[in-house]
Amino acid sequence: MSQMRKDIFTGRWVIVEETTAVRPADFHFKKSLKEPTFCPFCETNEAATPPEVFAIRQAGSLPNHPGWSVRVVPNSAPHLRIEGDLCRRPGGVHELMNGIGAHEIIVETPRHDLSLRELEVPELSNVILACKARILDLERDPRLRYVLIFKNQGEQAGARTISHPISHLMALAVTPRAIKTKLLISRNYFRYKERCIYCDMLEQELDHCQRLIAENKDFAALAPFASRFPFEMLVLPKTHSSAFSSMGQEPIDNLSCILRDVLGKLDRILSNPPYNLSLQDRPLLRPRVGYWNTIEDDFHWHIEILPQVARITGFEWASGFFYNPVPPELAARCLFGSV
Amino acid sequence: MSQMRKDIFTGRWVIVEETTAVRPADFHFKKSLKEPTFCPFCETNEAATPPEVFAIRQAGSLPNHPGWSVRVVPNSAPHLRIEGDLCRRPGGVHELMNGIGAHEIIVETPRHDLSLRELEVPELSNVILACKARILDLERDPRLRYVLIFKNQGEQAGARTISHPISHLMALAVTPRAIKTKLLISRNYFRYKERCIYCDMLEQELDHCQRLIAENKDFAALAPFASRFPFEMLVLPKTHSSAFSSMGQEPIDNLSCILRDVLGKLDRILSNPPYNLSLQDRPLLRPRVGYWNTIEDDFHWHIEILPQVARITGFEWASGFFYNPVPPELAARCLFGSV
Numbered sequence: 141m142s143q144m145r146k147d148i149f150t151g152r153w154v155i156v157e158e159t160t161a162v163r164p165a166d167f168h169f170k171k172s173l174k175e176p177t178f179c180p181f182c183e184t185n186e187a188a189t190p191p192e193v194f195a196i197r198q199a200g201s202l203p204n205h206p207g208w209s210v211r212v213v214p215n216s217a218p219h220l221r222i223e224g225d226l227c228r229r230p231g232g233v234h235e236l237m238n239g240i241g242a243h244e245i246i247v248e249t250p251r252h253d254l255s256l257r258e259l260e261v262p263e264l265s266n267v268i269l270a271c272k273a274r275i276l277d278l279e280r281d282p283r284l285r286y287v288l289i290f291k292n293q294g295e296q297a298g299a300r301t302i303s304h305p306i307s308h309l310m311a312l313a314v315t316p317r318a319i320k321t322k323l324l325i326s327r328n329y330f331r332y333k334e335r336c337i338y339c340d341m342l343e344q345e346l347d348h349c350q351r352l353i354a355e356n357k358d359f360a361a362l363a364p365f366a367s368r369f370p371f372e373m374l375v376l377p378k379t380h381s382s383a384f385s386s387m388g389q390e391p392i393d394n395l396s397c398i399l400r401d402v403l404g405k406l407d408r409i410l411s412n413p414p415y416n417l418s419l420q421d422r423p424l425l426r427p428r429v430g431y432w433n434t435i436e437d438d439f440h441w442h443i444e445i446l447p448q449v450a451r452i453t454g455f456e457w458a459s460g461f462f463y464n465p466v467p468p469e470l471a472a473r474c475l476f477g478s479v
Numbered sequence: 480m481s482q483m484r485k486d487i488f489t490g491r492w493v494i495v496e497e498t499t500a501v502r503p504a505d506f507h508f509k510k511s512l513k514e515p516t517f518c519p520f521c522e523t524n525e526a527a528t529p530p531e532v533f534a535i536r537q538a539g540s541l542p543n544h545p546g547w548s549v550r551v552v553p554n555s556a557p558h559l560r561i562e563g564d565l566c567r568r569p570g571g572v573h574e575l576m577n578g579i580g581a582h583e584i585i586v587e588t589p590r591h592d593l594s595l596r597e598l599e600v601p602e603l604s605n606v607i608l609a610c611k612a613r614i615l616d617l618e619r620d621p622r623l624r625y626v627l628i629f630k631n632q633g634e635q636a637g638a639r640t641i642s643h644p645i646s647h648l649m650a651l652a653v654t655p656r657a658i659k660t661k662l663l664i665s666r667n668y669f670r671y672k673e674r675c676i677y678c679d680m681l682e683q684e685l686d687h688c689q690r691l692i693a694e695n696k697d698f699a700a701l702a703p704f705a706s707r708f709p710f711e712m713l714v715l716p717k718t719h720s721s722a723f724s725s726m727g728q729e730p731i732d733n734l735s736c737i738l739r740d741v742l743g744k745l746d747r748i749l750s751n752p753p754y755n756l757s758l759q760d761r762p763l764l765r766p767r768v769g770y771w772n773t774i775e776d777d778f779h780w781h782i783e784i785l786p787q788v789a790r791i792t793g794f795e796w797a798s799g800f801f802y803n804p805v806p807p808e809l810a811a812r813c814l815f816g817s818v
Contacts, residue, residue, distance in 0.1 A: 155801070366487075460660075463558050
């Protein structure tokens with residue numbers, strides 16, 4: 141089992157693997173690895189993964205057999221495990237707990253050779269439906285506080301050697317620091333202005349249009365004013381909403397449309413760049429803890445898309461500052477103009 | 480001139496270049512670039528850099544001519560510029576200021592083919608002396624709040640194509656968020672316990688030794704309990720001190736010794752890995768602002784060494800959490816044992 145360790149100097153949590161089997165040579169710099177010939181996520185290979193926890197399948201097809209369009213399975217090499225207790229405890233001055241949580245793989249399509257943006261809108265909507273269903277299910281486990289959904293596209297963005305289109309879901313026993321910061325700031329802003337900080341920003345951006353990348357009835361895609369990365373994108377609902385899982389079918393389809401559009405633009409103008417995509421949602425509702433309930437409505441869920449086309453340097457690591465050589469207005473113009 | 484833009488949702492600052500000359504094709508994935516044949520940092524090429532702001536040179540040698548062992552020059556393509564005013568201002572809901580600051584290059588040796596850890600102890604001490612001299616000089620500019628010194632070793636850690644051993648110095652008009660977090664936590668701990676959080680941690684680590692990598696009279700090198708990266712290292716003074724620039728000659732020589740030792744261990748066991756190294760120092764003293772003065776003594780300066788041997792994924796970007804496959808105890812055993 142892994143451990144969750146808290147860095148007492150920054151409040152940062154780290155999942156530390158408990159292993160003695162690591163050799164330093166495993167970490168020598170390697171050129172790209174060759175993709176294995178067998179893929180456990182392809183249709184007909186269902187037996188190669190742990191049994192599925194969710195799937196959208198053709199009527200009449202059997203669980204863990206072909207006939208699915210989206211399939212969610214536990215990760216066979218999970219960072220966190222669902223069995224056991226947290227046992228949060230001190231280690232002298234340090235602070236730790238057991239690595240409890242869920243680590244699942246969302247297999248976005250049975251087809252190995254597609255990328256997320258090549259899916260048709262109804263297929264992409266099924267992926268979003270699967271995410272929603274997993275969040276609602278995991279919300280029932282009282283040990284869990286947060287469901288993190290993210291995608292690593294390309295080796296430079298941390299994807300492993302298997303190129304089958306997948307996303308990761310990690311359900312955590314603590315709300316991540318990056319989310320806590322956003323929750324706190326949006327709550328403070330709401331208390332002061334009685335408005336949502338994301339809604340205010342969105343109104344300004346839709347008014348000026350200089351950082352707008354795409355828009356439809358329910359969603360907008362922007363180049364954030366303080367983009368950390370060249371060609372960074374932010375996708376958010378135009379109507380205030382704190383919970384991804386509250387989306388109905390029409391917004392889900394419109395989210396699929398805009399994601400397909402902006403990921404297509406990114407692939408075209410940057411020639412299929414590596415990127416990380418993540419859902420930034422409110423924490424799971426915990427009726428017995430009044431605190432999060434009081435702030436959940438101040439937050440405004442969104443999706444971050446971070447192209448990994450520049451290297452992170454000591455500057456970013458040392459300071460938490462970023463350096464971005466591409467003005468977001470220019471990035472938006474390139475992306476918006478790309479059809 | 481660049482802009483400093485604040486992300487209002489997280490409090491993060493980003494230096495955004497103001498340019499219209501960027502083409503998306505510049506960001507297509509490239510294999511490693513070839514190193515140019517001319518290096519502006521080599522001895523006899525002094526005229527190829529802006530005039531030096533500091534150097535340690537042989538008696539009788541002239542500024543901007545050969546005869547130096549360490550040389551500090553302004554970056555010819557700086558992220559920040561020293562001329563002008565900050566003009567902190569709103570941009571509707573957004574927040575920005577001009578990119579004011581200093582961006583200097585510390586040329587660690589006249590010899591192109593050495594790495595930092597291959598320097599002799601007196602040479603490394605000269606590099607540390609140069610850092611100290613620049614901090615004390617920049618402290619006199621009242622617009623500046625923080626001096627960040629960092630090193631990018633290897634292309635994977637963000638080093639450019641010129642492989643001459645250099646470090647970067649950036650003097651900033653705001654204290655970076657990562658430092659602010661550490662200052663706040665060490666202040667709170669001190670108020671509660673009336674002891675330094677780093678001193679308490681150090682006492683425990685020196686007692687148990689399971690994460691100790693190296694030690695001498697003045698310094699200790701550890702694998703941090705909540706290491707974010709495989710083989711991460713922390714070097715800190717054994718006697719409480721908040722300011723790097725308060726070091727005298729003997730501690731400087733002992734810091735050189737331990738850095739030379741641990742960087743050598745890292746190179747040996749990981750086969751010259753890319754890494755980022757940064758100084759985490761207190762902010763510049765600002766007599767007219769009482770706030771920082773009251774907390775400076777709670778902080779304990781240190782050096783972070785982050786080997787870049789694993790990829791950052793969407794998990795880290797989305798959450799601020801980290802996943803580390805190598806337990807720090809195992810990393811310390813590998814490093815400590817390497818002679």
